[in-house]
Amino acid sequence: MHNFHDAQELTEALRPENPVLLKRPHAARRAARYFIRQFPGKSLYAVKANPAPELLQLLFDEGVTHFDVASIDEVRLVARVLPEAVQCFMHPIKSEAVIREAYHQHGVRVFALDSLEELEKIRRATDEASDLTLCVRIKVPSEFAQISLAAKFGIEADDSVELLQCTRQTADALGICFHVGSQTMTPLAYVHALERVRTAIVNASVTVDIVDVGGGFPSIYPDMVPTSLNHYFHAIDRTFEDLPISYSAELWCEPGRALAAEYNSLVVKVEQRRDNELYINDGAYGTLFDAAHIGWRFPVRMLGENAIAAADTEFGFYGPTCDDMDHMPGPFVLPGTVAAGDYIEIGMLGAYGAAMRTKFNGFGSLDEYEVADEPMASAYVGDNLDLADRQNVVSFPTG
């Protein structure tokens, strides 16, 4: 049961001193159902986007049975919360001790890698197991994504022949995976990446059992409204079907942001106003890491009596810590009358929001409540969900 209908009702009832994280289970359920029904393959939830146990549980309840984990703590968490779930260890660089624990104690059988050294580690740590699914991560450009994931991991498709062939000899099932970068604004990114997969498969002449297109599926933020996710799925499906792989090969994806973004919003209190800077009680070391460090613009709305006033003024936010870097430039557009003591709701913080919190400087306490209203934006309703167009993608946006 939800605790309040929405942020407005909550602030009137509680006048909260701490920041409040609002949870919208119905929104996360809707996102999960959508991926389960519409993605033409298997959807793994990327746990790093938001590891809240109740979120993991409700995704699982809606049919997300596979989880993309990257650290031993994530493995232990998923094993504890969802012992029935299938875990896929998609971080390409792991310690041998971690692989050993994941394999022998938690039943993990799926591992990513991007080097021969990692392949050797996996062989040793699993005592030369014969039941492994190994996914070779190839490098793809992040040119269409808001957040690059191109530099750190992955082997160039052109250099992957030996690694693919050696991995094929070790693996029971061989996969190829990649990540186009987070908040990818066009389906074309996946088409280009899948063309690199084609090159890798052709050059290595190996049988591939799984193609994993990774994460990167976008949510909706101010000035970042992507085309319907159906267009992404259709473009992926079409390109995948055309790859030189066996009829039984599986298609996987690893959404983090797209499954989690609508799950949380945040209610903050304005402690002070100086010109057009608002000093609020959460920030860069709390839920607003991306707003500070990469200038991400989250949607905002005024609560309280001022809620009906026109949002016509641009503000920046300062967080509560004593660090100058605790600054969120925005701009965040709110009524010009906003003042100390007011409350603001900041939306779309379910992915890479609550997950990033620290206790730095003695801040970081947070209250949590469930609400029933809609998230500030949704990729899964109305115009953003172009179901009719699924079979008829005629052009791709290039922006």
Ligand SMILES: *Cc1c(COP(=O)(O)O)cnc(C)c1O
């Ligand atoms: C972070 C990550 C994801 C999730 O990415 P989103 O952009 O949140 O969808 C998926 N797979 C891997 C390997 C990742 O590192």
